[in-house]
Amino acid sequence: MTHLPTIVPVPVLQGLRPRCSEANCKVVSNTPVNGEYRLLVLEAPEAILDCQPGQFFQLLCPAPEGEHPFLRRPMSIYGYDKAAGRLEFLYKVTGAGTRGLATLAPGDGFNVLGPLGQGFSMQDDWQNLMLVARGVGLATLAPLARMAQEKGRKLTAICSARRPDLAMSVDLFESYGAEVIIVHDEDGSSAPEALRPLIEARIAETGVDAFYTCGSSRLLRLLQDIGARHGIPGEIAMEQQMACGLGMCQACVRNFRVGDRIIQRRVCREGPVFPISEAI
Amino acid sequence: MTHLPTIVPVPVLQGLRPRCSEANCKVVSNTPVNGEYRLLVLEAPEAILDCQPGQFFQLLCPAPEGEHPFLRRPMSIYGYDKAAGRLEFLYKVTGAGTRGLATLAPGDGFNVLGPLGQGFSMQDDWQNLMLVARGVGLATLAPLARMAQEKGRKLTAICSARRPDLAMSVDLFESYGAEVIIVHDEDGSSAPEALRPLIEARIAETGVDAFYTCGSSRLLRLLQDIGARHGIPGEIAMEQQMACGLGMCQACVRNFRVGDRIIQRRVCREGPVFPISEAI
Amino acid sequence: MKDMHPVDLSARIGALTLKNPIMPASGTFSEDLADVFDLDVLGAHVLKTIMHGTRSGNPTPRVCDMQAGMMNAIGIPSKGIEYFRDQTLPYWADYRAPLVVSISAHSVDEFARLCGEVSLPGVTAIEANISCPNIEADGNAFAMRPDTTHEVVTRLRAETDLPLWAKLTPNTGEPVEVARAAEAAGADALIVANTLLGMSIDIATRRPRLGNVMGGMSGPAIKPIALRMTYQCARACDIPVIGCGGIATLDDVIEFLIAGASAVQVGTATFQSPTVMARLIAELADWMAAQGIGSLEEIIGTIEAPEAGTCI
């Protein structure tokens, strides 16, 4: 395998540009970020860098000593820069695959597949945005901050964590002009009962046009409830165990409530971003 | 896994010293030697360095890209030095396992099991020794040269190769005081018909008390024939596919002729060194 | 030389000729793969098994890892025959590669009915996934036994004039007898084989790692079993065998052809590398050219093997 960023060649292609590609990237750095998380920076070919915030890649994780991650692992895009040929992931070491990721060293080759899935939308009348997320979920929402700045929207990021110093990506949100509010478990400010008045006060003061969140079902229920009361739409990035990441295997389905029906959708294909109102 | 030479610890040991051990070594160097062969030098714990020439180790080869050597691979000891904590193997890259060996870099950890098997004997009345071997087989016989020098025996090494410049280990044999005769395919001197008069002339001139050889069945038949005519004993190091390397699985059997019976012996346990007269 | 005697990759599956022997395995392929490469390079398009009605499939997690492969318990979610006719079939009409439709059911009657209903213009062949449990036979899959295999394949045969492929299970103890039963009942080809039943437990929670408790193993770990059964079935039957199980590399493809497969299906490997099938087709052509091999006939079933001994 070459260690230079390249698209894995496919012998016969219909002249059409693929929507996503398997690409060999090169590790630029792979460093710890406050304790449990690591930031992986890759040199990546241009062809895979037409990304949308909220999309993800399927990573072919190297095997750590004595373990054998076989399937690719889905990881949201933390940062991407087409001009610079940069692609970034922020991950939490939880099992074999992410332990494998942690072994990557600068200069190593690394195979990724993407970009995959449907990213966040930011409708024209969504001017005042509020993002509420926790832990590694903040990584998934990070590229939203840049998108908001580019589109000239106002973004408030409520970053939840166990301890104030563990709140992820605060600097990054601030660097894109977001207002950051840190809530945490130690003073109880991250509990739904504490968050609700915080958010409702915001709605009353400045108005909120849309919510963005990710993962936690406690946050989802809170935002569904507040959203329903105030008629505020929103989007959530969801997770599910995956195999193909492309929509073929139906491993990654979740249930959604659409009107009074429960339907299944594939997180990798119809998602990972879904309307908050339909998520379960 | 630690990268320092260590014996893999076994919690409860009967106070007896094991005959062989699983040890984590450290790669000192791993360099090409004329074309197809590579020399692997390890820093190894003392406890595995009570070796006999002709014994072997079972190497846990790392997986090269896209391949998965699962079983350990047997490799004769090319050199060992207890005082210096050095262990050496000379190998030919042939398949997944040896391709994996070729990826080892200085400083890497590397797990070996050994020493295994029965080495060469050098009986007291074997004063004039003759070694005839070819290719990587010469690696197996290399430690014999040192043993011969230590015991003050005279050793003639007939080194066979495709081309004169491909003859293995010539310098090493010479450094231990052996007389080296290179035979090769280009001028036909390596053919049995050419070797026979060469060896018989030696027997007539200086006498030969014992032969040593390895691998090639053409050389075996030649030495069996000459040995039978002149009453010269000898030893051969043999190969067979192995699994355990310890004598447990019976994968590595070969047939031997003992008197008028054909019996099976395990190459890893009763061998890999056997009497030339009994080998088939 | 290569120009004068171009390599002929075409694969004959009974009356059908595929332009090459590489096709996807059911359940590991869909129109979504068109995002990655031109699907018309494939020898055929084999769709995910459908059932007659709508089904939601198994609880999640539906997949998990293992040392050299994966397990799945997707549970055959199905949008039913109408959706297939109105949505799926028209989509595939734009492609030139032959379309193979995989079907299954929990009873012989339902299976037969579905077989008739999917025998539509645009469908090139029908693949019967008889590895699904037969409610009438204590939940044992049809393909576990020669008698149930014979019964269901006979009924399917009566319902369609299209080529009928029977997909066997490696979980049976009688693969050769099952293969012969499918042949005797009129199958035109055999797929050897489906997934092996396995299980995995998360020791931290003491729960199965799959929502359905057990699941089907696929990927390199099962290759030696699929290859052994391909060899056994190809020797025992006159109809073509399509090898399937753990195929990921050019060497794997050649190994199955040598064992007697007329073509192969690639499943799990596509999850590791979505472009793998396109690469295998190109690599096979290059390898044949380099070896001076003009057609697959020079490879298929050319194994040099003595009779297998009885005791391993």
Place this chain on the structure above:
Amino acid sequence: MKDMHPVDLSARIGALTLKNPIMPASGTFSEDLADVFDLDVLGAHVLKTIMHGTRSGNPTPRVCDMQAGMMNAIGIPSKGIEYFRDQTLPYWADYRAPLVVSISAHSVDEFARLCGEVSLPGVTAIEANISCPNIEADGNAFAMRPDTTHEVVTRLRAETDLPLWAKLTPNTGEPVEVARAAEAAGADALIVANTLLGMSIDIATRRPRLGNVMGGMSGPAIKPIALRMTYQCARACDIPVIGCGGIATLDDVIEFLIAGASAVQVGTATFQSPTVMARLIAELADWMAAQGIGSLEEIIGTIEAPEAGTCI
């Protein structure tokens, strides 16, 4: 705490109590391993299967690699019953760990006779390797079917008063029925399971990579199958199940215990690391102490699983 409530590793297999649940799998263990560690740390010593007469075994190569394991076709070379009585048995007399003697035969009569003849002082239990082909049943292994299993185990039972363990094959399509047949016929425990039949071809020579054409797969690749069968058999039977297949790590041991195994056998892992069994015993004790688990009863069969669905 650890000193006050020491961890009890003892494993009960029917009337027998082993000091820990880790023992070698037949054919992957011999006195030669004493070169590496003190064999008396093991829960039991399980010897390579012997047959009545002398046999030379299969042609070489007898082993080959696969992606996450190996295949073997050793062919049960045997030095016969006299050698066993005169040489093997006296050697093991010096050890305290219980001795389990594995036997096999190609006919019920021969099997029964051997069973009686090996029921000697110094032998703690007899393991019947019924995965060997039965010449009287078209070469199908006894353990492929419930009826042949029942017949042979009944005859063995009549020949010995020693604990009788039956070792099942994963190649059968009816593992639960076979397990129940062995139990009904009087087996005291089940070993689940032996190797899976596989095959591999060297594409350069177009020859099988094993001298016997096919061979038995072992190692991590087969673990999910052995685990699934352990779970199925432990639920279906009242006699203890000894898990076997691909066990290499502490997590594997715990996984089999949770699935319902009362003890485990370790085979191929010893080839990769000859000290592995001794390490597993120590690691299991440490893990139990760390988890506050006092005895194996708190682990065995504690899986939390719903009923498995029918469709995977």
